[in-house]
Amino acid sequence: MLLAGGQGSRLGVLTSDVAKPAVSFGGKYRIIDFPLSNCINSGIDTVGVLTQYQPLVLNSHIGIGIPWDLDRNNGGVSVLPPYEKSDTSEWYSGTANAIYQNLKYMENYNPEYVLILSGDHIYKMDYEAMLDFHKSKGADVTIAVIPVPIEEASRFGVVIADENKCIQDFEEKPEHPRSNLASMGIYIFTWAALKESLLALKDQSNCDFGKHIIPYLHKKGSPMYVYEFNSYWKDVGTLGSYWEANMELIELIPEFNLYEEFWKIYTNQSIIEPQYIASTAMVEKAIVGAGAQIYGEVYSSVLGAGVIIEEGAVVRDSIIMEGVHIGKNCVIDKAIIAENTVVGDNTKMGQGEALESKLNASIYAFGLAVVGENSTIPANVTIGKNTAIKGQTTEEDYPDGQLCSGDYIIKAGDRE
Amino acid sequence: MKALGIILAGGNNVRMQNLTDKRAIAAMPIGGSYRCIDFVLSNMTNSHIQTVAVLSQYNARSLNEHLNSSKWWNFGRKQGGLFLFTPTVTTNNNWWYRGTADAIWQNIDFLKKRHEPYVVIASGDCVYKLDFNKVLDYHIEKQADITVVCAKLPEGDDLSRYGVVTMDRDGRITEFEEKPMLAKSDIVSAGIYVIRRRALIDLLEECNKEGRYNFVTDILIRYKNLKRLYGYEMQGYWSNIADVDSYFKANMDFLRKDVRDKFFHEEPGVYSKTHDLPPAKFNTGSRVVNSLVAGGCIINSTVENSVLFKKAFVGNNSVVKNCIILNGAYIGDNVHVENCIVESHETLLSGSTYIGEDGVRIVTGNKNRYDMPVGEV
Numbered sequence: 001m002l003l004a005g006g007q008g009s010r011l012g013v014l015t016s017d018v019a020k021p022a023v024s025f026g027g028k029y030r031i032i033d034f035p036l037s038n039c040i041n042s043g044i045d046t047v048g049v050l051t052q053y054q055p056l057v058l059n060s061h062i063g064i065g066i067p068w069d070l071d072r073n074n075g076g077v078s079v080l081p082p083y084e085k086s087d088t089s090e091w092y093s094g095t096a097n098a099i100y101q102n103l104k105y106m107e108n109y110n111p112e113y114v115l116i117l118s119g120d121h122i123y124k125m126d127y128e129a130m131l132d133f134h135k136s137k138g139a140d141v142t143i144a145v146i147p148v149p150i151e152e153a154s155r156f157g158v159v160i161a162d163e164n165k166c167i168q169d170f171e172e173k174p175e176h177p178r179s180n181l182a183s184m185g186i187y188i189f190t191w192a193a194l195k196e197s198l199l200a201l202k203d204q205s206n207c208d209f210g211k212h213i214i215p216y217l218h219k220k221g222s223p224m225y226v227y228e229f230n231s232y233w234k235d236v237g238t239l240g241s242y243w244e245a246n247m248e249l250i251e252l253i254p255e256f257n258l259y260e261e262f263w264k265i266y267t268n269q270s271i272i273e274p275q276y277i278a279s280t281a282m283v284e285k286a287i288v289g290a291g292a293q294i295y296g297e298v299y300s301s302v303l304g305a306g307v308i309i310e311e312g313a314v315v316r317d318s319i320i321m322e323g324v325h326i327g328k329n330c331v332i333d334k335a336i337i338a339e340n341t342v343v344g345d346n347t348k349m350g351q352g353e354a355l356e357s358k359l360n361a362s363i364y365a366f367g368l369a370v371v372g373e374n375s376t377i378p379a380n381v382t383i384g385k386n387t388a389i390k391g392q393t394t395e396e397d398y399p400d401g402q403l404c405s406g407d408y409i410i411k412a413g414d415r416e
Numbered sequence: 417m418k419a420l421g422i423i424l425a426g427g428n429n430v431r432m433q434n435l436t437d438k439r440a441i442a443a444m445p446i447g448g449s450y451r452c453i454d455f456v457l458s459n460m461t462n463s464h465i466q467t468v469a470v471l472s473q474y475n476a477r478s479l480n481e482h483l484n485s486s487k488w489w490n491f492g493r494k495q496g497g498l499f500l501f502t503p504t505v506t507t508n509n510n511w512w513y514r515g516t517a518d519a520i521w522q523n524i525d526f527l528k529k530r531h532e533p534y535v536v537i538a539s540g541d542c543v544y545k546l547d548f549n550k551v552l553d554y555h556i557e558k559q560a561d562i563t564v565v566c567a568k569l570p571e572g573d574d575l576s577r578y579g580v581v582t583m584d585r586d587g588r589i590t591e592f593e594e595k596p597m598l599a600k601s602d603i604v605s606a607g608i609y610v611i612r613r614r615a616l617i618d619l620l621e622e623c624n625k626e627g628r629y630n631f632v633t634d635i636l637i638r639y640k641n642l643k644r645l646y647g648y649e650m651q652g653y654w655s656n657i658a659d660v661d662s663y664f665k666a667n668m669d670f671l672r673k674d675v676r677d678k679f680f681h682e683e684p685g686v687y688s689k690t691h692d693l694p695p696a697k698f699n700t701g702s703r704v705v706n707s708l709v710a711g712g713c714i715i716n717s718t719v720e721n722s723v724l725f726k727k728a729f730v731g732n733n734s735v736v737k738n739c740i741i742l743n744g745a746y747i748g749d750n751v752h753v754e755n756c757i758v759e760s761h762e763t764l765l766s767g768s769t770y771i772g773e774d775g776v777r778i779v780t781g782n783k784n785r786y787d788m789p790v791g792e793v
Contacts, residue, residue, distance in 0.1 A: 028694060275709050
């Protein structure tokens with residue numbers, strides 16, 4: 001059961017029209033490709049994807065699951081939005097509540113074990129190894145954890161376990177953590193225990209795994225274990241960490257290697273033609289998606305499929321997503337430009353000093369200029385750092401041809 | 417669509433030299449991301465032909481690997497489908513395909529069982545875009561028995577390897593010469609034919625009785641005065657892969673904007689099997705100009721005027737110039753390779769030099785990178 005209904009509000013305009021799991025990553029993928037590919041690579045061929053927030057992109061991306069070989073006669077992928085029932089109709093109000101509302105879906109398959117995942121992280125993980133561990137321990141619940149530096153542990157839900165990996169206690173974002181094992185939000189439940197706890201807590205408002213189900217089962221004395229994961233796992237929940245995780249991919253030998261044959265990541269990508277690098281182009285330290293056309297210069301950047309960089313443009317330290325068109329002689333520094341955005345000629349982005357964002361200083365930080373999908377940016381304007389743009393903007397939106405650092409233009413709902 | 421498709425993909429040509437050692441011409445990699453047969457398959461699916469039979473004989477396995485699923489071209493449907501027919505031994509036949517007409521004749525049961533009134537026959541070794549509906553409309557309008565799709569060759573092309581066609585003002589074919597030493601026109605057959613299914617069955621049975629097996633010489637040329645043969649002149653890019661030079665040129669043509677726009681950006685598209693490769697990676701030191709780069713490539717140095725297919729690797733301080741680098745080729749450090757076609761999964765050891773002095777050189781036979789299964793061809 002893959003929880004993919006969250007907005008991921010800390011990604012700002014990147015998630016104004018798409019759910020976080022559908023945000024592009026690494027020049028080709030969407031975040032949800034990682035857990036979905038992990039599923040099929042681990043031999044899990046029945047996956048329910050729970051959607052709620054802005055599901056359109058997610059739905060069309062998943063389709064019937066062909067790219068992940070999840071188009072099955074029996075099982076396969078099912079998209080599970082909230083639905084109206086005869087007596088109630090409610091949105092998914094918490095992670096466990098969402099799973100509870102889909103008890104029937106799970107019962108159809110009469111499972112022995114249920115794996116709960118979120119669509120928020122970049123990692124390659126063999127869930128089957130975790131399941132083997134779960135079985136060998138005779139556990140009711142196994143929680144995947146990753147060791148983090150102890151000084152950062154207070155940002156996570158921390159699990160305290162004994163030497164047998166048996167869980168002793170939990171702490172949610174503790175000030176003085178007693179362990180460095182952070183919960184990854186990945187759980188394996190023995191079906192009976194999951195069903196019993198979901199039914200027992202069905203009236204709990206905003207029922208959540210970390211806050212309600214796990215403590216409930218712990219109090220009951222159910223056997224619970226931690227499964228330690230010791231490989232690349234990246235939370236891309238903030239614009240800064242999202243940008244960083246993309247930039248790590250352009251290292252000479254990235255820690256997270258997409259180029260190995262083993263454990264392939266699958267995605268739904270209709271653009272298959274090769275990319276064209278023109279005589280006027282210069283591409284260095286970058287990854288570039290299929291079908292891109294590069295006439296300008298690209299340094300230290302991640303470019304999606306079908307991107308066009310016109311002659312004379314210079315792109316540095318940026319993430320340019322699928323279908324973006326960067327006009328002639330643009331200068332793009334440290335920007336994130338979401339899908340199908342058009343940037344006019346001679347426009348400069350990511351210029352000047354980084355001032356605090358007037359929209360939301362905790363989201364639009366890191367010195368990034370961020371543009372939401374399907375936006376338009378006119379020619380000959382200069383855009384500062386910590387800025388946010390969304391929608392069809394025109395020259396009138398840029399007094400003196402400028403969007404100063406920390407400013408924003410959000411024109412939602414005016415799309416033609 | 418009122419037609420079914422037959423793709424003749426049986427052949428080899430000695431003039432392909434050792435490029436076809438491990439694959440049929442129809443399975444030759446083209447344009448960075450495609451195989452030759454993708455073009456005709458995409459044309460057929462885009463023309464809403466739902467049933468397609470691929471007739472293959474020479475190194476059929478290479479083609480079979482590429483066609484392992486019909487879903488890439490949208491043929492995986494309840495109605496119709498994609499079929500690969502290789503010669504089989506039955507109680508009344510133990511021949512290989514003895515020619516193009518014989519290849520279809522050996523699968524005549526398939527023709528008889530179908531219900532589509534027309535058949536589109538095309539070869540699997542051409543690069544082009546064509547709406548077969550337009551050819552069929554023309555065929556019906558002209559009340560033709562057989563319509564031959566023709567292409568006008570640019571001046572200076574060697575016509576002696578084509579079937580050369582002369583038409584009257586109405587488009588009816590008056591002369592059809594196969595590989596003439598002296599050509600009477602610059603219009604050649606593109607190897608694409610439209611014919612009524614019933615008429616095709618009759619012609620094939622007649623031919624077989626007389627021990628004739630070649631579609632061009634024994635049907636088209638022999639019947640051209642008896643039957644109404646019409647030529648449909650197709651517009652736009654068309655190239656036929658028959659030898660090393662035409663293969664090299666067809667790939668290099670994709671460095672032209674008009675060719676890229678036609679095949680990459682104009683609807684409807686060209687489809688191929690997907691390989692789920694990561695985006696291409698350009699490391700520090702990469703200097704790529706005027707080149708096509710496919711998914712999964714990793715580039716560390718200079719690449720000029722070249723086409724790189726999937727998963728090619730170029731090491732440090734190397735120069736790749738005017739080359740076609742096929743799938744998974746590994747080019748080490750300090751390598752100079754110019755004017756070459758580098759075979760798939762080839763290893764160019766560090767410090768080596770490969771230059772095509774007079775004409776294109778095929779680099780093949782070096783696989784000692786590591787002892788690993790070579791994988792698909």
